[in-house]
Structures are given as C-alpha cells and as structure tokens.
Amino acid sequence: QVQLVESGGGLVQPGGSLRLSCAASGRTFSSYTMAWFRQAPGKEREFVGGISWSGSRIRYADSVKGRFTISRDNAKNTVYLQMNSLRPEDTAVYYCAADRDRMVVVTTNSKTYDYWGQGTQVTVSS
Numbered sequence: 001q002v003q004l005v006e007s008g009g010g011l012v013q014p015g016g017s018l019r020l021s022c023a024a025s026g027r028t029f030s031s032y033t034m035a036w037f038r039q040a041p042g043k044e045r046e047f048v049g050g051i052s053w054s055g056s057r058i059r060y061a062d063s064v065k066g067r068f069t070i071s072r073d074n075a076k077n078t079v080y081l082q083m084n085s086l087r088p089e090d091t092a093v094y095y096c097a098a099d100r101d102r103m104v105v106v107t108t109n110s111k112t113y114d115y116w117g118q119g120t121q122v123t124v125s126s
Contacts (some may be wrong), residue, residue: 002029
C-alpha cells in the first residue's frame with residue numbers, strides 16, 4: 001500500500017510559477033511509475049506528466065510541454081512538478097498518482113494508476 005500526499009498548490013498570477021510536491025509512504029515507491037493529473041471544474045481528469053522509476057522516461061501533455069517539469073527523488077520518496085509560465089487554463093486540482101504495475105512505461109490513462117493523493121488546488125488568476 002502506498003499513501004500519497006500532495007502539497008505546494010495555491011493562488012498565482014498568470015506567468016508565475018509553483019512547485020508541487022508529492023510525498024509517498026511505503027518502501028516500494030522507487031519501483032513505481034509516478035504521474036501528475038489535473039481536473040478542472042466540469043472537466044474530466046487529464047494527464048499532465050509522468051516519470052518512470054529511474055527518471056529515464058518522461059512524458060508530458062502537449063498543453064504543458066516546455067512549461068512544466070516532472071522529477072523525482074527516490075531517496076526522499078517524493079515526486080515534483082515544477083510549473084512555470086502558468087496560465088489561467090492551468091487552474092485545476094492537481095493529483096499525484098502511482099502505477100504499481102509499471103516501472104518503465106509511462107501511461108496517460110488514469111485507469112492504470114492504482115494509488116492517488118487527495119489533490120492540491122492550483123488557481124491561476126490576476
């Protein structure tokens with residue numbers, strides 16, 4: 001069992017930056033693919049970015065490429081999402097997720113992820 005706790009959300013102006021963190025419990029964190037998803041009001045949950053266990057494979061949604069960076073520190077059981085050049089359309093609840101069945105492959109389908117955090121609100125507004 002893995003428990004995930006997100007932090008770092010908040011209110012930021014357009015063009016600003018935030019760094020989200022996801023702290024995981026459990027000794028098997030380092031063997032899981034990790035990902036960030038987001039869900040805006042009235043919309044479906046969507047993939048933002050994912051990273052394999054070693055960090056050798058990384059995927060991003062087209063909407064965040066060049067602005068967001070996902071990384072992980074297995075020694076600290078933590079995955080990060082650095083968000084730069086934020087836009088109002090980035091406003092959403094951001095969720096951290098873990099895929100226990102895959103170490104190398106990064107999927108964009110939320111149904112393949114087994115563990116989820118409670119989410120952290122990101123609001124981009126002037």
